[in-house]
Amino acid sequence: xxxxxxxxxxxxxxxxxxxxxxxxxxxxxxxxxxxxxxxxxxxxxxxxxxxxxxxxxxxxxxxxxxxxxxxxxxxxxxxxxxxxxxxxxxxxxxxxxxxxxxxxxxxxxxxxxxxxxxxxxxxxxxxxxxxxxxxxxxxxxxxxxxxxxxxxxxxxxxxxxxxxxxxxxxxxxxxxxxxxxxxxxxxxxxxx
Amino acid sequence: xxxxxxxxxxxxxxxxxxxxxxxxxxxxxxxxxxxxxxxxxxxxxxxxxxxxxxxxxxxxxxxxxxxxxxxxxxxxxxxxxxxxxxxxxxxxxxxxxxxxxxxxxxxxxxxxxxxxxxxxxxxxxxxxxxxxxxxxxxxxxxxxxxxxxxxxxxxxxxxxxxxxxxxxxxxxxxxxxxxxxxxxxxxxxxxx
DNA sequence: AAAGTTAACTAACAAGTGTTAGTTTTTCAA
DNA sequence: TTGAAAAACTAACACTTGTTAGTTAACTTT
Numbered sequence: 001x002x003x004x005x006x007x008x009x010x011x012x013x014x015x016x017x018x019x020x021x022x023x024x025x026x027x028x029x030x031x032x033x034x035x036x037x038x039x040x041x042x043x044x045x046x047x048x049x050x051x052x053x054x055x056x057x058x059x060x061x062x063x064x065x066x067x068x069x070x071x072x073x074x075x076x077x078x079x080x081x082x083x084x085x086x087x088x089x090x091x092x093x094x095x096x097x098x099x100x101x102x103x104x105x106x107x108x109x110x111x112x113x114x115x116x117x118x119x120x121x122x123x124x125x126x127x128x129x130x131x132x133x134x135x136x137x138x139x140x141x142x143x144x145x146x147x148x149x150x151x152x153x154x155x156x157x158x159x160x161x162x163x164x165x166x167x168x169x170x171x172x173x174x175x176x177x178x179x180x181x182x183x184x185x186x187x188x189x190x191x192x
Numbered sequence: 193x194x195x196x197x198x199x200x201x202x203x204x205x206x207x208x209x210x211x212x213x214x215x216x217x218x219x220x221x222x223x224x225x226x227x228x229x230x231x232x233x234x235x236x237x238x239x240x241x242x243x244x245x246x247x248x249x250x251x252x253x254x255x256x257x258x259x260x261x262x263x264x265x266x267x268x269x270x271x272x273x274x275x276x277x278x279x280x281x282x283x284x285x286x287x288x289x290x291x292x293x294x295x296x297x298x299x300x301x302x303x304x305x306x307x308x309x310x311x312x313x314x315x316x317x318x319x320x321x322x323x324x325x326x327x328x329x330x331x332x333x334x335x336x337x338x339x340x341x342x343x344x345x346x347x348x349x350x351x352x353x354x355x356x357x358x359x360x361x362x363x364x365x366x367x368x369x370x371x372x373x374x375x376x377x378x379x380x381x382x383x384x
Numbered sequence: 385a386a387a388g389t390t391a392a393c394t395a396a397c398a399a400g401t402g403t404t405a406g407t408t409t410t411t412c413a414a
Numbered sequence: 415t416t417g418a419a420a421a422a423c424t425a426a427c428a429c430t431t432g433t434t435a436g437t438t439a440a441c442t443t444t
Contacts, residue, residue: 021216021301029400039402040405041421041423043403043404049402106214145375146363152349152356156351156356160352164340179337186378229392230392231432232435236390390441391438391439392439392440395434395435395436396433397432399431400431401430402427402430403427406425406426408423410419410420410421410422
């Protein structure tokens, strides 16, 4: 369990590199060089390049799945659920900014069974969010605009948060959460 | 000027493939096979793989630049300008859905001088949009929330429109434009 | 029908890919 | 301090990459 430390460094560095150029543009020699070792040495710690991608992407995907599951079943209003979903995204983005890039852009290079599992998680996530919005409309908490447009707009903003967050240092988590909630929810919620 | 026809087919097919797996994951042999020819035959029509990417990305980038320039200098209210920007994105997305994927995810694989030119166009685009928002706030047309959060939220939704548009067939352009305007502007505009 | 042009082909190249085998160095508890 | 375990190394593999050279087939145009 000591070697775990080095493995974590490898995953962290890989995520940084994947973020800049994408999974396929980074060779094992690139990754090794960034760590100051030779490519073959990586294999003392990891099974394959595929495993690296899988560990990076699946961990974050599972965090999202866990988060939305918990929010979904809690007994709060739909608007409060959306607020918590925004917090979930902000938290995961801050903690795994590099990994999220691969979750967005490199997931299609996963191999089975991870690929299938990832897609199921992603679809499941969208569907749970869709149901929350639907219920919010029924309960007159949320405006009756096209659900799919609303869902897409929220998700695309939240999913690409990492592109923008790393560029701005002058904003803290609470402030960011607050402004995201304003932007994403003010246009759709019916009451205060 | 006859060969232009074949060249366009190559670019179109390349954009489709790049969209699915990214520039680096598609080999010249993959591209050739999708066209029913051998890889070497591609070079009767194009100079290099790089040229393919460049033609795909730069054309769309220039459309956006042209569009925002024209909107910027027209004498209409800030809210009207934002409306036109939404229309610009919807139009380009519908016409170049595949290419937009590369504009978002593969631009970093451009070589100089295209890379530099692309980044300048992209930064210029963001800055013009930022100035429109700023003026809208000054003129009390737009709510005085954090400009950068507003800018980012709009852009991330508009830039990833292609991810979602191709999945839905039951929506026409006008309807889409209308709902995007509602979602993106209702939360930030001060009056109707 | 002949000649010329366009666009396909086969074959091959140099360089780069992920990965394995076998060996040496480093780390650190006994 | 010795011996084992961990982690680095060198060298090589089979395969894929973008691209070029040279050749043949398929069209237009005369």
